[in-house]
Amino acid sequence: MASADSPADGHGGAADDVPLAVELRGITKRFPGVVANRDIALRVRRGEVHAIVGENGAGKSTLMRTLYGEHRPDEGQILVDGREVAFRSPADAIAAGIGMVHQHFMLADNFTVLENVVLGSEPTKAGRLDLAEARRRITDISDRYSLGLRPDALVEDLGVGDRQRVEIAKVLYRDARTLILDEPTAVLVPQEVDELFANLAELKREGLTVIFISHKLDEVRRVADSITVIRRGTTVGTADPRTTTARQLAELMVGAELPSPEVRTSTVREVPVLQMVGVTVTDGGRRPVVDDVTLTVREGEVVGIAGVEGNGQAELVDAIMGLRPLAAGSVLLGGEDVTGWSTRARREGGVGFIPEDRHRQGMLLDAPLWENRILGHQTRPPAVRGPFIDRRGARADTARIMREYDVRAPGPDTLAVALSGGNQQKLIVGREMSAKPRLLVAAHPTRGVDVGAQAVIWELLKDARAEGLGIVLISADLDELIGLSDTLHVMLRGRLVATLDPRRVTPEELGGHMTGARTTAGAA
Numbered sequence: 337m338a339s340a341d342s343p344a345d346g347h348g349g350a351a352d353d354v355p356l357a358v359e360l361r362g363i364t365k366r367f368p369g370v371v372a373n374r375d376i377a378l379r380v381r382r383g384e385v386h387a388i389v390g391e392n393g394a395g396k397s398t399l400m401r402t403l404y405g406e407h408r409p410d411e412g413q414i415l416v417d418g419r420e421v422a423f424r425s426p427a428d429a430i431a432a433g434i435g436m437v438h439q440h441f442m443l444a445d446n447f448t449v450l451e452n453v454v455l456g457s458e459p460t461k462a463g464r465l466d467l468a469e470a471r472r473r474i475t476d477i478s479d480r481y482s483l484g485l486r487p488d489a490l491v492e493d494l495g496v497g498d499r500q501r502v503e504i505a506k507v508l509y510r511d512a513r514t515l516i517l518d519e520p521t522a523v524l525v526p527q528e529v530d531e532l533f534a535n536l537a538e539l540k541r542e543g544l545t546v547i548f549i550s551h552k553l554d555e556v557r558r559v560a561d562s563i564t565v566i567r568r569g570t571t572v573g574t575a576d577p578r579t580t581t582a583r584q585l586a587e588l589m590v591g592a593e594l595p596s597p598e599v600r601t602s603t604v605r606e607v608p609v610l611q612m613v614g615v616t617v618t619d620g621g622r623r624p625v626v627d628d629v630t631l632t633v634r635e636g637e638v639v640g641i642a643g644v645e646g647n648g649q650a651e652l653v654d655a656i657m658g659l660r661p662l663a664a665g666s667v668l669l670g671g672e673d674v675t676g677w678s679t680r681a682r683r684e685g686g687v688g689f690i691p692e693d694r695h696r697q698g699m700l701l702d703a704p705l706w707e708n709r710i711l712g713h714q715t716r717p718p719a720v721r722g723p724f725i726d727r728r729g730a731r732a733d734t735a736r737i738m739r740e741y742d743v744r745a746p747g748p749d750t751l752a753v754a755l756s757g758g759n760q761q762k763l764i765v766g767r768e769m770s771a772k773p774r775l776l777v778a779a780h781p782t783r784g785v786d787v788g789a790q791a792v793i794w795e796l797l798k799d800a801r802a803e804g805l806g807i808v809l810i811s812a813d814l815d816e817l818i819g820l821s822d823t824l825h826v827m828l829r830g831r832l833v834a835t836l837d838p839r840r841v842t843p844e845e846l847g848g849h850m851t852g853a854r855t856t857a858g859a860a
């Protein structure tokens with residue numbers, strides 16, 4: 337059973353009288369070679385916001401998927417509103433009032449809010465979907481929980497925060513009383529996080545229960561009523577957010593004391609590794625999505641690009657990597673014009689790449705880790721020896737990366753799909769750094785990675801920078817952008833609209849520039 341390592345919950349007087357919305361008793365879930373959950377205990381009171389924290393691979397997603405009927409537990413009991421349930425699928429969980437918002441939104445872009453919300457839900461008794469009725473219900477839900485949704489807006493026109501609210505509405509439309517949110521704030525800027533937390537407060541006020549996974553311990557402390565900490569597959573305690581510091585939480589998660597952050601020193605040298613001159617990229621129609629961007633990355637410099645998702649950062653990365661043609665401008669690597677070069681030639685010329693969407697661009701999920709180790713690096717050791725694929729060399733080097741980057745998995749032959757998201761990311765970072773690039777294009781390098789592993793990746797990036805690596809850093813994590821960057825640009829509607837000093841700017845100011853709420857007086 338779980339032990340309470342830190343201030344036990346139940347402090348709030350009558351709190352223990354509140355009935356439980358969800359209770360998990362002794363849940364164990366095994367995958368081949370891994371026990372993902374072992375004898376887990378979780379007690380979530382009705383009407384509370386309950387956070388689940390833990391390192392990458394601790395078993396958080398597995399536990400939530402089990403509660404949502406996506407996995408069946410090997411042992412243990414699930415109780416919803418005090419009654420034992422046995423879900424065979426998410427449909428069963430939904431019928432019992434449990435809904436889930438996944439980290440990657442599952443919305444159809446070219447449909448309206450209304451269409452997305454009703455998509456896949458049960459038709460009426462008459463067997464047809466009553467659109468007028470659906471519209472009325474969505475408007476009700478939106479008003480009741482202050483979601484601010486417009487039923488006829490196209491999802492493709494919505495920002496990230498609104499898309500998330502559509503996902504929440506979708507779950508509420510199916511009468512969920514308990515909502516599971518998987519890392520809901522990973523994709524949000526601070527203002528959007530505040531909005532989300534206001535939405536959660538509304539849900540709570542209406543008596544709904546929220547369970548959410550997060551790696552951001554400060555946020556967890558701000559919004560949660562109670563916290564369950566999971567380490568290596570099992571519950572190690574519950575914590576009271578009011579009396580537990582982020583550091584104590586992190587230590588509970590890793591079971592050890594963390595190192596303190598150190599001060600930064602500049603390692604920038606006056607040698608350009610990347611120059612973009614007047615780069616413009618257009619979408620299918622001729623609208624510029626990257627609009628006349630000029631920037632330089634020097635040796636030993638981290639250039640951060642801040643921006644609300646969808647303001648051209650992804651296309652900027654594509655332009656650097658040669659993944660799409662330029663409408664104007666040029667890209668130079670180490671002074672050489674590479675505008676016409678293929679992605680492969682750029683990579684071989686010393687460009688490392690941590691893509692935004694690791695499942696689409698960074699990994700082969702159905703392949704073993706050692707094959708993923710050589711993906712994109714097939715033409716040099718350890719992938720080849722002479723004219724042959726060097727399986728043994730690739731395996732050995734994969735094992736090295738697993739050690740150095742703390743990739744938790746049984747071994748190099750494990751399939752990538754069996755790794756937790758954070759561990760997949762650590763493997764990609766290790767692979768790209770192992771090629772000793774001159775320039776690293778890093779899109780969200782620590783997305784989904786826990787605080788311990790994040791600190792490790794940050795250290796590795798800093799060490800490489802000190803040795804002369806130039807880094808383009810795209811991130812939605814403003815602390816990461818501010819903490820790592822030597823120069824910080826803000827991208828808005830395809831343009832670089834401000835250049836800020838990361839030593840002075842606060843996350844709130846940066847967020848203001850990102851949403852265009854501030855003037856661009858800071859532009860250099």
Ligand SMILES: Nc1ncnc2c1ncn2[C@@H]1O[C@H](COP(=O)(O)OP(=O)(O)OP(=O)(O)O)[C@@H](O)[C@H]1O
Nearest residue numbers: 367372392393394395396397398754755756757758
């Ligand atoms: N489908 C699967 N097949 C095999 N192993 C799996 C599968 N899903 C998860 N695992 C393993 O179960 C363990 C727990 O993974 P899980 O995704 O639940 O962790 P997590 O706490 O959500 O991690 P993260 O913070 O990195 O997302 C890991 O060792 C993972 O490799």
